[in-house]
Amino acid sequence: MNNLRGLVLITAQSIRQSFRGKRALALLFVFGLPILAAFLTPPTRANLSGFLSVSLLGFAQFAVPFAGLALGVAVMGDELEGRTITYMFTRPVSRAAVFLGKYFGFVLGFGVVIAVAMYLCTMPYDKQVDFTKTQLLGLMATSVGAFAVYAAMFAALRALFTRALYVGFFWIFVFELIVSKMPASGLTKMSVWHHVAVIEMGLFEGRSFFMQELQRGFARDETWQGSVLSLTVAFVVALAFGSWIVSRREMPVPAAVA
């Protein structure tokens, strides 16, 4: 079996799987909240700041990482906890292809949802902000990219140990939240959200209302290109590490619950 062919098959199956079950419903609800907030806030110039913090930043700081965590830990978690991993690991497909196939399936499946949700968030404010196509596409791509990075990080963590979900919650809702309020430092640069905000700042350069909201806590020399590079490196390293772990480590199937 060609590993690439196996990867494509597993990806296609994972896309279908990502939209099934309670998790998919919960994620759709989480993405619905910032959209709802955007539509319920009166779209006036005075509300732009609120729109930014509630919809755009809320979306980037909560909904996207939450989805990345939920689906990232599910990449191996679903197969391990469902004890179906045995079927995958007794096929002539490398374990790295299984890991990557599951990962890309989830990311492609929900990536589309995230892009659409991001677009819907901006819709009520389109007239006030007058988004350019580049800005809109940039916002959508940044959200999907951030989701892909979070998912890769947490997929690798789940491959490494069982309690990745708790670590993920701590990372997103404690660590990233704290460092987002701190002045620029090496620590803030470890936060994915920090880089997302830098990229969004880059998208809206020259638009003063965005800058005021976004520029707190950033070093003057930070550029969106640097953040894109940082996220790309994090993405590649996380996927490579996850693939390596899955290929090298035993993946014990939990015992059945009687």
Added chain:
Amino acid sequence: MIATFDRVAKWYGSVIGLVDATITIEPGVTGLLGPNGAGKSTFLKLLGGQIAPSQGSVELFGHDPCRRPHVFRDVGYLPEQDAFYEDMTGREFVIYLTRLHGFSASRARKLAEAAIERVDLVEDSKRRIRTYSKGMRQRIKLAQAIAHEPKLLILDEPLTGMDPVARRRIMNLVAEQRDAGATVIVSSHILHEVEEMTNRVILMYQGRVRAWGMRDEIRGFLDRYPHKVRLECDNPRELALRILELPGVLSVNIEEKALRLTTRKPDDIYDALPGLVLDHGYTVDAIEAEDVGLDAIFRYLVA
């Protein structure tokens, strides 16, 4: 060579899974026998590459199954656990897993349909797996294991949860696989199930391989346990006197129309009996070796 275990040991922390197993799997059907916790699943997981040995080496078709997934091209695996992609239909499940063996969509569909037919699940194959009964789930698991026509079929407790008809069907299917030239390894903790499928066994107990090979050969090695033979005859008292003169006979118990004897040389009994019958005119209705069954062998081995 199908599969070899060379001084394999596996520990889970301080718990022993398997100790010092050196085995060669021959073509044909091999039964893996032992009570729960004997190490059967560890043995099969090592063979299936799901876990790596702590010591020694496992080879499947000459390769390490943990590092070389391509060896699974010719392997069908039926796991013990009742695990499925519950939202799939039985048919989708088998097609998906068959396609992962490298078959095109149309070929995988044909193979899957043939396998589903063999396990007699055609009518229910378009229902979601979550609606299946225990026996149906076991059968669809078997279908995914045989669909790609593997050279080696690993069946971990395949008869669990099946009714007698389905059990018989699975046993026949194992025989068909063997006749088609496949090697089958089947684990069970129920001795007579394995006994019906094969004479070649691996007997495991407390993480150790106690014996492996043909059932009769294993029994032959257990010299310190005399063989028990039961003869049904018209004149047990007189026959008993003659038999006691034979070398190796240790004891004879007389019953109404039968006698039970213990001997270290059962072949001498079988050789001498026709002569005794002809010379003295006894009628012997049945001869039964009482402790060559797997349960007796197993009892002796773990004693």
